[in-house]
Amino acid sequence: MGRTTILRPFTKLLYKKSDPSLERTVFGLKFRNPVGMAAGIDVSAKYSRHLSDMGFGFIEIGSVTPLPQKGNPSPRLFRLPKDKAVIARMGNNNDGVKAVIDNLKKKRPSAIIAANITKNAASEGDKIVKDFGYCFSMLYDFVDMFVVNISCSFADGKQPDISYLSEILDEILDTRMTLDIYKPVLLKISPDIGHSQIDEILNYAQLSGIDGIVVGGSTLSRENLATSPKKLESIGEGRLSGAPLFKKNLELVRYINEKTKGRLPIVGCGGIMTPENASEMLKAGASLVEVCTGLLYSGPSLVKKINKHLISENA
Numbered sequence: 001m002g003r004t005t006i007l008r009p010f011t012k013l014l015y016k017k018s019d020p021s022l023e024r025t026v027f028g029l030k031f032r033n034p035v036g037m038a039a040g041i042d043v044s045a046k047y048s049r050h051l052s053d054m055g056f057g058f059i060e061i062g063s064v065t066p067l068p069q070k071g072n073p074s075p076r077l078f079r080l081p082k083d084k085a086v087i088a089r090m091g092n093n094n095d096g097v098k099a100v101i102d103n104l105k106k107k108r109p110s111a112i113i114a115a116n117i118t119k120n121a122a123s124e125g126d127k128i129v130k131d132f133g134y135c136f137s138m139l140y141d142f143v144d145m146f147v148v149n150i151s152c153s154f155a156d157g158k159q160p161d162i163s164y165l166s167e168i169l170d171e172i173l174d175t176r177m178t179l180d181i182y183k184p185v186l187l188k189i190s191p192d193i194g195h196s197q198i199d200e201i202l203n204y205a206q207l208s209g210i211d212g213i214v215v216g217g218s219t220l221s222r223e224n225l226a227t228s229p230k231k232l233e234s235i236g237e238g239r240l241s242g243a244p245l246f247k248k249n250l251e252l253v254r255y256i257n258e259k260t261k262g263r264l265p266i267v268g269c270g271g272i273m274t275p276e277n278a279s280e281m282l283k284a285g286a287s288l289v290e291v292c293t294g295l296l297y298s299g300p301s302l303v304k305k306i307n308k309h310l311i312s313e314n315a
């Protein structure tokens with residue numbers, strides 16, 4: 001529908017929900033509602049305008065890498081219907097930063113655009129920091145804010161340690177200081193890291209000038225799933241997203257909110273499958289929420305349902 005100009009108003013009519021009570025100002029940016037599209041769906045900013053018509057308050061494009069990359073061979077996305085989850089090993093497929101900029105120039109949507117940036121799979125050593133810095137500088141004029149994705153780009157699936165992380169972020173934050181317009185920089189964390197690593201990241205975040213945290217990415221864990229071990233084995237490697245993540249990520253949001261005394265805005269993500277999940281995430285301390293697998297299972301009406309539910313709670 002989004003592709004046909006004449007049908008665009010119908011998309012908006014069907015899915016968009018506006019209300020002053022939904023509006024939020026976070027990191028100095030005005031969001032028309034708190035529901036965002038998580039990274040991994042609009043990887044090359046081809047669908048941002050359509051997602052905006054579908055009622056999202058913000059869209060996280062990417063992960064974007066300096067050079068285009070095909071990602072892993074198919075099949076690379078598997079549904080786990082019994083768990084309302086998916087396992088994905090996409091391998092950060094995207095058209096690369098230059099193509100993404102071309103798309104952003106063509107199709108600027110009305111929703112806020114966040115660029116999720118990461119390194120190319122082949123980049124190692126010093127090149128990693130350079131990759132992040134390059135994507136940041138190139139995209140600066142074309143998006144409203146940034147998410148630094150260190151949660152799912154490293155070969156072992158683990159996050160880099162704090163000294164490495166600070167090298168990446170220092171490069172970005174130093175560049176930002178030289179620019180006229182201030183754009184928020186958020187850090188996306190994996191739910192698989194321990195509390196001591198989270199504490200280190202929070203200390204660093206508060207000292208360095210990071211504007212917020214996205215909590216969080218998908219998990220490598222396969223615990224407490226209804227899907228049979230045989231099916232899981234046949235799928236093989238990949239990160240798990242969807243309903244099984246919710247409890248853990250909700251607790252992480254609550255933990256970070258308490259630890260930072262609410263001073264570091266949080267984007268709550270992971271396992272938000274229903275309007276009630278979104279509301280719980282916001283009550284736990286998130287300023288904004290994001291959906292991904294929920295959209296794959298419920299379809300585009302999920303955004304409107306969440307927003308309607310939030311309006312009814314405010315009434």
Ligand SMILES: Cc1cc2nc3c(=O)[nH]c(=O)nc-3n(C[C@H](O)[C@H](O)[C@H](O)COP(=O)(O)O)c2cc1C
Binds near residue numbers: 152
């Ligand atoms: C198919 C797919 C691709 C994804 N790709 C990315 C990505 O490129 N960068 C990223 O930071 N997160 C990526 N994610 C993670 C999501 O942004 C989100 O953090 C995670 O799926 C948890 O949210 P959910 O349970 O609502 O899906 C991807 C998730 C899926 C399902």
